[in-house]
Amino acid sequence: MLTYIKTITADNKGPSTYKGTNTYILGEKELIVIDPGPNSKKHLYNVIDYIDGRKVKCIIATHHHGDHIGIMDELAASQNAPIYVGKMQRSKMQDALKISQERLVLFDGPIVSSEFEIDSIFTPGHASDHYCYRIPGIALFSGDHIMGWSTTMIRLPDGNMGKYIESLIKIKDICQEKLLPGHGNTIIDGRKRCIALLEHRNKRTGEILKLLESNDMEASQITALIYSKLSPNLRNYALFTVESSLAELQKEGIIKKVTSRKIIKYSINSS
Ligand SMILES: [Zn+2]
Incomplete structure (x- = not known):
């Protein structure tokens, strides 16, 4: 039975990371670390x-982005712990990490500690190697697939809007737990959040199509019109997501x- 979930938020606050990356440490005597966090000595020591x-027992990551795995090598070495990777993560992690091959272990099925079991759910979209982790009835660790403070960014070519939507539906259909995201606070009703995000995506697609019905437009023009209220430092992130929607x-x-x-420019396909 899992009794402890500790959240340590890293000191990498920023426009795309909110208050910082959340590292989760699960268990009491035999621990599992989810998303060790960015390259920060302070965070590593914490x-x-x-x-x-x-x-x-092992260290796992939701995906290969630096703000989630920056200290993975060092933490694994310092604790003499293996890094477990999903089948779809192996090559991305091998490229991103500098560790010896022996430390990388492929998980296939539940990740089992003496105190609890974690299911992995492949959820590509934000990143091609994104997994959510679930302890049924307790919590679902949603990484950057579903964040606690904002919609996620989908950036081509590794990000994919069609897959992101499929992955949102996947989580909506199974989720009965609270979500513990990679950034931001706990989301008590995970399923409700998935439904809201799917509706939000539909709304944005509708807005894009409405604009294109009146005029052919560049991705940046569409972004400026749809995200007119967004602060300029976030506009670039919005542009990436618009580009992914356009590709889809x-x-x-x-x-x-x-x-x-x-x-x-993009144009409605009338043929
Ligand atoms: Zn992140």
Whole structure:
């Protein structure tokens, strides 16, 4: 039975990370660390202090982005702990981490400690190797797939809007737990949050199509109109997500790209 979930928020506050990355340390005597966090000595020492010599069964990550795995190598080495990776993570993690191959262990099925079991759920979209982790009836660790403070960013080519939506539906269909996200606070009703995010995505797609029905537009023009209230330092992140939405609409044959004088615009596909 899992009795302890400790959250340690790293000191990497910023426009895309909110108050910082959340590192979760689960268990009492045999610990599992989810998302060790960014490359910060201060954070590394906070995590090591909390572990306080207890056995670390394994370290896992929701995805390969630096703010989640920056200290993974060092933490694993300091605790003599293995890093468990999903089948879809192996190559990304191998590229991102500098550790020896022996420390990487492929998980296939539940991750089992002497105190609890974690199910992994493959949820590509924000990143092609994103997994959510679930302890049924207790919590679902949603990484950057579902965040506690904002919608997530989908950035091409590793991000994929179509897969993100499929992954949201996947979590909506199974989630009965609270969500513990990679950034931001706990989301008490995980399912409700998934439904709200799916509606939000639909609304944004509708807005894009409405704009394109009146005029052919560049991705940056669409972003400026749809996200007019967003602060300028977040506008770039919004542009990435708009580009991913446009790529998906193009794939579905709803819109097409038109290039003239090196300017790429999007147009409703009337053919
Ligand atoms: Zn993140």
